Amino acid sequence: MQPSDAALAARAHAGADALALALRGRTIAVLTGAGISTESGIPDYRGPGTTARARNPIRFAEYAASESGRARYWARAMVGWPRFCAAEPNAGHHALAQLQRRGCTGAPITQNVDALHQAAGSTDVIELHGTLHRVRCLDCGALESRHDVQARLVAHNPALEHARRFDPEAREVRPDGDVELPARLLADFVVAACLRCGGTLKPDVVFFGESVPAEVVADAYARVEAAEALLVVGSSLAVFSGYRFVRRAHELGRTVAIVNLGPGRGDAYASVRVDAPAGAVLTALAERL
Ligand SMILES: [Zn+2]
Numbered sequence: 001m002q003p004s005d006a007a008l009a010a011r012a013h014a015g016a017d018a019l020a021l022a023l024r025g026r027t028i029a030v031l032t033g034a035g036i037s038t039e040s041g042i043p044d045y046r047g048p049g050t051t052a053r054a055r056n057p058i059r060f061a062e063y064a065a066s067e068s069g070r071a072r073y074w075a076r077a078m079v080g081w082p083r084f085c086a087a088e089p090n091a092g093h094h095a096l097a098q099l100q101r102r103g104c105t106g107a108p109i110t111q112n113v114d115a116l117h118q119a120a121g122s123t124d125v126i127e128l129h130g131t132l133h134r135v136r137c138l139d140c141g142a143l144e145s146r147h148d149v150q151a152r153l154v155a156h157n158p159a160l161e162h163a164r165r166f167d168p169e170a171r172e173v174r175p176d177g178d179v180e181l182p183a184r185l186l187a188d189f190v191v192a193a194c195l196r197c198g199g200t201l202k203p204d205v206v207f208f209g210e211s212v213p214a215e216v217v218a219d220a221y222a223r224v225e226a227a228e229a230l231l232v233v234g235s236s237l238a239v240f241s242g243y244r245f246v247r248r249a250h251e252l253g254r255t256v257a258i259v260n261l262g263p264g265r266g267d268a269y270a271s272v273r274v275d276a277p278a279g280a281v282l283t284a285l286a287e288r289l
Pocket of ligand 1: 137138142194195196197198199200
């Protein structure tokens with residue numbers, strides 16, 4: 001049975017009390033995952049109610065080697081983009097931005113690729129897995145805004161754009177989701193090429209089969225090590241890219257606090273664990289720090 005709204009609100013306030021007690025007066029690093037963005041309508045494939053990631057995430061090797069794999073990826077990305085980039089930051093993002101502005105916490109280190117922390121006003125965000133808002137050329141390294149690439153995709157594929165607006169099957173698709181486009185909508189899809197060299201574009205995110213860039217990992221470790229506490233929000237820490245920071249904070253004797261719906265791999269390291277929606281917990285925490 002799902003807990004009632006009142007029960008969740010009570011849990012959020014009690015959780016914020018416990019967090020404030022553990023964190024007040026300490027320098028705090030912040031690590032966030034998909035769970036902070038679910039209240040903005042972006043799905044969390046590891047959250048409660050799901051047992052796995054997106055059904056068929058494309059691996060980097062397939063993306064780099066397969067023209068049809070890239071076409072499938074970009075067709076889905078083109079259809080899902082308008083809704084993905086229309087997502088707005090929620091109370092949790094706003095609370096973290098406010099805490100950063102007031103000097104209570106450091107800038108977020110995030111596993112998310114939605115740029116919602118920045119939209120809420122957070123600065124110096126470390127994006128462990130990159131961002132869907134930027135595109136990189138695999139051949140010459142040129143960077144381009146995803147919005148500009150979207151305009152070219154739409155120009156190259158007017159029939160798919162029409163389907164995106166009017167075909168119910170296309171409306172289910174999200175760029176990071178597990179809904180595949182029907183083959184009839186995928187036929188003859190034309191990808192966008194690099195404007196500088198004509199090469200292969202890829203969203204500037206870390207795909208399965210790729211590693212987080214070493215300098216990004218080093219920056220994130222430095223932030224975690226410099227702080228007296230680590231606040232983890234909305235991540236079950238199932239992937240190593242986030243888990244390692246919790247392990248390091250624990251090794252260094254730092255306070256680890258976790259806000260997440262459902263259990264996670266870092267729970268054993270946490271001195272405070274709050275199982276409630278991030279938006280309500282962080283809003284209450286911002287009132288207490
Ligand atoms: Zn290029």
